[in-house]
Amino acid sequence: MFGQTLYVQWKWNRDFLAFYTFVAFTAPLIILWVALPHLGLSSARELVRIGGVVGIAIAVISVCAGMTVAWQGYGVDERLGHIYALSLPVTRTRALVMRATTAFALLTLPVIGVWIGSALAAAQVELPANLHSYAGSLAGRALLAAWLAHACMFALRYSAGRRAKIVLFTLAIVVGSLGFATEAVPSARATIVRTAEFLISNPGPFGVFFGRWTLLDV
Amino acid sequence: MTHAITIDNLSYRAGQHFAIRDLRMRVPNGSVYGFLGPNGSGKTTTLRLLLGMLPPADGTITVLGHEIPRGAHRALARIGYVPERLHLYPMLTVAETMRHHASFYPTWDATEAERLRRTFDLRAEQRVGRLSKGEAGKLMMLLALAVRPELLVLDEPTDGLDPVVRRDVLAALLEYVSAHGATVLVSSHLVHEQERICDWIAVMDGGRLVAEMPMHAFRSGIKRLRIAGPPPLTTPAPFGILARRAGTGREEEWVVRDWRDDMTSWFAAGDASLREVVDLDLEESFVETLRAARDAGGRAA
Numbered sequence: 470m471f472g473q474t475l476y477v478q479w480k481w482n483r484d485f486l487a488f489y490t491f492v493a494f495t496a497p498l499i500i501l502w503v504a505l506p507h508l509g510l511s512s513a514r515e516l517v518r519i520g521g522v523v524g525i526a527i528a529v530i531s532v533c534a535g536m537t538v539a540w541q542g543y544g545v546d547e548r549l550g551h552i553y554a555l556s557l558p559v560t561r562t563r564a565l566v567m568r569a570t571t572a573f574a575l576l577t578l579p580v581i582g583v584w585i586g587s588a589l590a591a592a593q594v595e596l597p598a599n600l601h602s603y604a605g606s607l608a609g610r611a612l613l614a615a616w617l618a619h620a621c622m623f624a625l626r627y628s629a630g631r632r633a634k635i636v637l638f639t640l641a642i643v644v645g646s647l648g649f650a651t652e653a654v655p656s657a658r659a660t661i662v663r664t665a666e667f668l669i670s671n672p673g674p675f676g677v678f679f680g681r682w683t684l685l686d687v
Numbered sequence: 688m689t690h691a692i693t694i695d696n697l698s699y700r701a702g703q704h705f706a707i708r709d710l711r712m713r714v715p716n717g718s719v720y721g722f723l724g725p726n727g728s729g730k731t732t733t734l735r736l737l738l739g740m741l742p743p744a745d746g747t748i749t750v751l752g753h754e755i756p757r758g759a760h761r762a763l764a765r766i767g768y769v770p771e772r773l774h775l776y777p778m779l780t781v782a783e784t785m786r787h788h789a790s791f792y793p794t795w796d797a798t799e800a801e802r803l804r805r806t807f808d809l810r811a812e813q814r815v816g817r818l819s820k821g822e823a824g825k826l827m828m829l830l831a832l833a834v835r836p837e838l839l840v841l842d843e844p845t846d847g848l849d850p851v852v853r854r855d856v857l858a859a860l861l862e863y864v865s866a867h868g869a870t871v872l873v874s875s876h877l878v879h880e881q882e883r884i885c886d887w888i889a890v891m892d893g894g895r896l897v898a899e900m901p902m903h904a905f906r907s908g909i910k911r912l913r914i915a916g917p918p919p920l921t922t923p924a925p926f927g928i929l930a931r932r933a934g935t936g937r938e939e940e941w942v943v944r945d946w947r948d949d950m951t952s953w954f955a956a957g958d959a960s961l962r963e964v965v966d967l968d969l970e971e972s973f974v975e976t977l978r979a980a981r982d983a984g985g986r987a988a
Contacts, residue, residue, distance in 0.1 A: 552774035558764035
């Protein structure tokens with residue numbers, strides 16, 4: 470059952486997965502190939518900056534891959550009115566878990582592209598003694614980001630259209646209110662900022678998106 | 688009599704204009720139960736409710752002993768379902784669709800599935816998205832039958848199919864039912880097709896079940912009577928009067944149900960004379976039943 474679900478998900482997503490895997494593989498190589506002739510090999514500071522550019526590119530690719538796989542997987546069922554999915558003899562929880570886990574498995578493909586592409590790109594560069602390449606940890610971070618982006622989009626899409634709109638609307642209201650509160654109520658500012666920092670920094674739930682993404686670092 | 692499907696006081700609302708109200712339905716085990724009704728009467732919604740695809744607002748549904756929607760996944764493992772439109776993933780081939788479907792059903796009969804594929808002349812490598820309407824109908828019936836179901840739920844299974852494909856699909860269905868004694872709930876507005884295959888009939892209109900009876904009672908019990916000098920109905924009639932229309936002169940035309948030949952004496956007791964008793968075919972019976980239900984609904988409103 471899981472194998473067949475994985476296969477079906479692969480057939481839905483394979484074009485996008487191939488695209489993202491290709492882009493994730495080539496992005497580090499292209500960025501370094503374009504940047505290096507203009508930098509020379511001795512500027513550690515510039516290399517770190519380029520490593521950061523690679524990291525941001527990988528972050529964007531990972532998030533896009535995760536969201537696309539969730540969006541597309543839901544879209545296929547949506548076009549069919551969810552009739553087939555609902556007529557299969559499995560509980561909805563089990564069906565959703567299978568969908569999510571097969572998507573997680575497939576998202577490892579672009580991450581493998583990140584890993585190999587980053588490792589090859591870093592191997593082209595003669596790094597100064599105090600610099601290191603972090604192809605493996607960049608790939609690991611990309612995997613977590615892709616999974617988290619997928620989970621967010623998956624939750625939103627599968628919670629049905631009306632509920633998804635309510636969730637988005639509520640989020641917008643909350644964010645807007647917090648923005649207003651930080652200006653209007655100075656005493657609340659510290660609490661709100663601390664909460665936001667917790668959410669977007671490690672080990673907060675969205676820390677993986679906002680942490681330091683780089684291929685080359687000290 | 689045991690029942691494969693039991694529905695009591697079922698209510699469901701979709702939007703402002705469509706609702707199923709206080710639906711009560713019994714599908715006997717081993718029957719071929721025809722579910723008739725005009726488009727938009729609530730047949731498809733009722734089928735989706737009893738398969739657990741939609742949550743009822745109120746009431747209870749039991750299918751093969753499982754309470755729906757809580758036990759829907761257990762019931763679905765014993766049900767073959769053919770929806771009214773193609774519901775399968777278009778990017779898969781016929782063979783891939785069969786493999787995918789098989790993985791969810793422990794009762795899947797691969798030999799029978801392959802036999803049906805050949806009988807239906809479906810190419811294994813053909814993509815589902817490129818199947819003709821007839822081929823899609825045959826594939827959906829194949830999937831429903833190959834799971835060796837105890838209950839088949841068919842929603843307009845032959846709608847839009849050409850006569851040859853329709854005959855193939857119905858032949859496969861009847862062959863399976865006669866061999867395995869499965870219960871069939873088949874929704875359709877093709878009255879003559881229902882007449883051929885069903886032994887029970889239910890009529891739905893405006894979200895209400897307006898008739899439910901064995902096919903023989905539906906076919907032979909509804910008559911059109913031509914009456915001269917009709918009685919004023921001071922004594923209750925032993926049959927149900929579905930419609931009463933003025934005819935020529937002192938004559939009236941009645942459409943009645945639950946008619947038996949020995950009931951002619953009821954007219955003789957009064958001043959009336961029964962001139963003619965006309966058999967109605969299923970389609971006329973269906974139309975008269977609907978008309979009576981709508982008249983009654985209009986009067987109630």
